[in-house]
Amino acid sequence: MKKSISIMFLLVLLLLSPIFAAGGKEAAPVAANGELSGAITIWHSFTQGGRLDTIQKTADSFMQLHPKVKITIQTFSWSDFYTKWTTGFASGNLPDLSTALPNHVVEMIDADAIIPLDNLVDSMGRDRFAKAPLVEMTKDGKLYAIPLYSHAQVMWYRTDLLKKYNLAVPTTWDEFYNAAATITKGEGGAVYGTSFPFGTNDMMGTRWLNFYVRSAGETLLTKDGKANLTSKAAIDGIKYWVKMYQDISPKDSINYNVLDQATLFYQGKTAFDFNSGFHIGGVNTNSPALLDHIDSAPVPSVSKASAKAGYETSNIPMVIWKQSKHPEISEAFIKHLYEPQNYVPFLLSVPVGMLPALPEIAQDPAMLNNPTVVKFANSLKVISDAVGEGTAVGMEYGPRPEAGLLTSQGVIETMFQNIIVKGIAVETAARDAENKLNDLFETVQ
Incomplete structure (x- = not known):
């Protein structure tokens, strides 16, 4: 069955499914003492060893800070992830937090499957983020994904x-x-x-x-x-x-x-x-x-x-799924991931391959002094310039679901x-x- 047919079918299911009919969830309250508690699942598509390892280390350090939190990480290739989330949407088998591709996000918004993240981004400092990725992930005035890194062809x-x-x-x-x-x-x-x-x-x-x-x-x-x-x-x-x-x-x-x-x-x-x-x-x-x-x-x-x-620019984001029982844990984990001691090692797991969503991080001494960054300074400039010129394929006039079908x-x-x-x-x-x-x-x- 073609993916487009699946998407149309899933949109019909959206109207019928009690999982989503109740509307968006508010963040579950934390314990009276402010301690986070609960289990979340994270899906990501960082199949290479370096990125996979840094995300796991970040999860481990988060759980050390919050002993009552359990994080389970599952890894899928990008092509497998598309199938996983579209079928999981119908069955309710979705994670709390995941990475996504820009065209995925448009389909997720149309399916009412993810929650707005404006409060999260504002609490982190909206002006710290590059503007273009935020625009790309905004629909009807609401920001539905938080950019993690960028790269360009x-x-x-x-x-x-x-x-x-x-x-x-x-x-x-x-x-x-x-x-x-x-x-x-x-x-x-x-x-x-x-x-x-x-x-x-x-x-x-x-x-x-x-x-x-x-x-x-x-x-x-x-x-x-x-x-x-x-x-x-x-x-x-x-x-x-x-x-x-x-x-x-x-x-x-x-x-x-x-x-x-x-x-x-x-x-x-x-x-x-x-x-x-x-x-x-x-x-x-x-x-x-x-x-x-x-x-x-x-x-x-x-x-x-x-x-x-x-x-062509790819601004790779993270999203929080609407069915999550603990969006507050997902938000706290995202903040933890963006802390320099976690974010810089993540970016440098593929030096020059992932440009920071926070421009300030590009000036971090660890980034500037990385041997690969120094060696490929010309390529870094070429890619950085390209990031500022391009968009995801089909999203030159803003986010729209047709772009997902064009590429998938x-x-x-x-x-x-x-x-x-x-x-x-x-x-x-x-x-x-x-x-x-x-x-x-x-x-x-």
């Missing part, structure tokens, strides 16, 4: 290969194609210039098409909430990536997800890739000798005149496969995909 490249072939860092899509083609040909199949991923179980095809369309001054989701796959910019972008796949990319990339794609760069098998600062840790784990030969730059544009710093249903990825595998004309496949997305969007209007 930038272009990663091999400095040694550009030097070997006397290539400049690409700033336009034509330059990018030429550089990638030169390296692919020169390396004789040992290294690809780049790889174009569009497996239908991920959003990579959508992401990469979004890069092109945004760089042409358009968006995949229009201001009035319609899909944009048939404009000249979108058609040009589709044709561009099809050509990249046919001429340069490994043919297995037709089924790649984000990890498959990233692993090629980690292992030194691609010269260019698009991702966040998480690429530094991936290269360090897989091919540490390459750390001296990678750097990043802004994503290319259609022309030098239209060059911008960034197109595999429609654009299927479109690319239909063009390449079935030989369907670009214009036909684009029109069919656009119509399918617009039909899906009607289920959430």
Whole structure:
């Protein structure tokens, strides 16, 4: 069953379910002596060892401070988390607190599944937070999620290969194609210039098409909430990536997800890739000798005149679920997590990969003096600039549920496969995909 159908079904359940019909919960009172007491469950998607460990340590220290509190942590990949929360919404099997993706938050708000966090943010100091993430997570004047960290998609490249072939860092899509083609040909199949991923179980095809369309001054989701796959910019972008796949990319990339794609760069098998600062840790784990030969730059544009710093930013938040029996414990844990002695080690578990939601933390000596932060100062600046320019895919005009469907249903990825595998004309496949997305969007209007 498609996720969009599930969402529509869950929204119907919302009207019927006694779990949510009673409306929002007020925070349960603490004991008379002010001591927190109760058990909460936290879901997060920090599957890598460093982040997972720091969150667990933060929970352990919180429980030491509050002996009557029990915290259970469960970890799911982002794709598994989406399935977990949408099915859990129907059954009432949801956590007290969780991480989320920006597009998830919009669906959660529409499902009336999470509570506003304005009081929490105000108590922590609203002006301490970067403004853009707060706007992205606000609907009808209420803030429904608290930003934990930010990152942005930038272009990663091999400095040694550009030097070997006397290539400049690409700033336009034509330059990018030429550089990638030169390296692919020169390396004789040992290294690809780049790889174009569009497996239908991920959003990579959508992401990469979004890069092109945004760089042409358009968006995949229009201001009035319609899909944009048939404009000249979108058609040009589709044709561009099809050509990249046919001429340069490994043919297995037709089924790649984000990890498959990233692993090629980690292992030194691609010269260019698009991702966040998480690429530094991936290269360090897989091919540490390459750390001296990678750097990043802004994503290319259609022309030098239209060059911008960034197109896709992810502001990863935390949410408190409406069915929680102890929202007061979740709020206290969030405050504890943002304490510098906990927050800085969390961010530095993936240095340069996670930019702080509290700008003041960027000036913390531990952040400034971290060896990876020092080594990749240029990449940190490129990513920081991109964070200020971009939004989540489909949320360029503010939070809306169509953005979640745009990235979660595999429609654009299927479109690319239909063009390449079935030989369907670009214009036909684009029109069919656009119509399918617009039909899906009607289920959430």
